[in-house]
Structure formats: structure tokens, C-alpha cells
Amino acid sequence: MDKLARGVVYFEDEVFPAERKAYAALASGQAPHSLVVTCSDSRIELTRMTQTIPGELFVCRNAGNIIPPFGPHSGGVSATVEYAVSVLGVQNVIVCGHSDCGAMKGLLDPERTASLPAVSAWLQNAERARAVVTATGPHASEAAELRLLTEQNVIAQLDNLRTHASVAAKLATGQLRLHGWMFDIGRGQMSAYDAQANAFLPFRSVYAEHLEEVRQ
DSSP, rough: OOOHHHHHHHIIIIIHHHHHHHHHHHHHHHHHHHEEEEEOOTOOOHHHHHTOTTTTTEEETTSOOOOOOOOTTTTHHHEEEEIIIISSSSEEEEEEEEEEEHHHHHEEEEEEETTTTHHHHHGGGGGHHHHHHTOOOOOOHHHHHHHHHHHHHHHHHHHTTTSSSSHHHHHHTOOEEEEEEETTTTTTEEEEETTTTTTEEHHHHTHHHHHHHHOO
């Protein structure tokens, strides 16, 4: 707690005064351009990776970056998606998985979460990804199996997103785009899902057009 307390005081005394105008503009409302659904893992910090500032990203974090399909018992994730898309009008929804994901390890080996009923129930929303990995085995290594599962989970959650009425409506009118990302913690590299190739490719190749616009 010492570190956190000192951090808050430093923010109030040093950071906020230098950014007072930006926070004054944010005080009356927000207009983020993207919703990011990522894992609760403490090593994943999308604002740092994307070099964005407060007000740009609407972030939803949970174990395994999971988005349950729309249904009669919608929870917090569904409410967050609906609000971001229908009220805030985000232009992008990004689902970001990552290497060494504890949730995905638990999905591969249910014994890991046998004593965690809430976690076990939550991971059922990613069962489709495990089924794909099981059907395509055996795999070169445990690391390769975990990587494939994590990627398949991102794809599964993108499909779950499409079951949400708010998302389907915006996709139909071209007002929304869905993105699947995968972050390798040890290498500090992001890959992105290419729907045409049905594979995760180097981030720079998938977003080459956008990067070219920046250079110009």
C-alpha cells in the first residue's frame, strides 16, 4: 500500500497540475473511440501498449478476456459492451488475449480450477476454444497448445460479440469494426487476427494501411 499511496500523492502534486486542462475537458463526459476487452492479468496494460491517454479507451477486464454470448441472463460484460457501442458510440471493439494466460491454463487443465467454482463456471464461456484445440491435437508442445488455445479463445469471443444486438446493428451499418489481438509478454510483441487468412499475423502487416497513413 505504501507504493500506491505515494503514487496517488505524486499524481495529485505533480502529474495532475501539468495535465489540468485535459482532465477539465474529461470532467464533463467521455468519448472513447475504442472498447477493449482484455484479461485481468496484472501484466497487461493496453493504455501503455497503445500509447493512449485517459478518455480514449473504454476498458473491460476479466479472467480470460471473455465475452459471454447475448442471452436472458446478461451480466456486467454484456452491459459494458452495450453501453460502449450504443451510448458511447465506439468505432472499434478489440479483444486482446495474451501469452501465459492463467485462465487459458485452467481451461486446458480443469483440475487447476476444481476448487474454484466461480472460475470454472466462467471458463465455460470459452469451451468452444478448448474443443477446437482438442480436435486439432496432438500439438508440438504445451506452449504451442496454450498459444493456439489463447488465439482460438480470442476468435470465439469475437463471434460471441456478434450475438449482441447492439454490436450486430453497428456492424450491419459499417459503424463498428471488431479486432482480435494477441500480446506476447516476453517478446513485447502484438499479433492481430486476419479474418481472410484465418490466422494471427504480425501486427504491422495487418495494420500496414493505418501505419502508412501515419507516415504520410
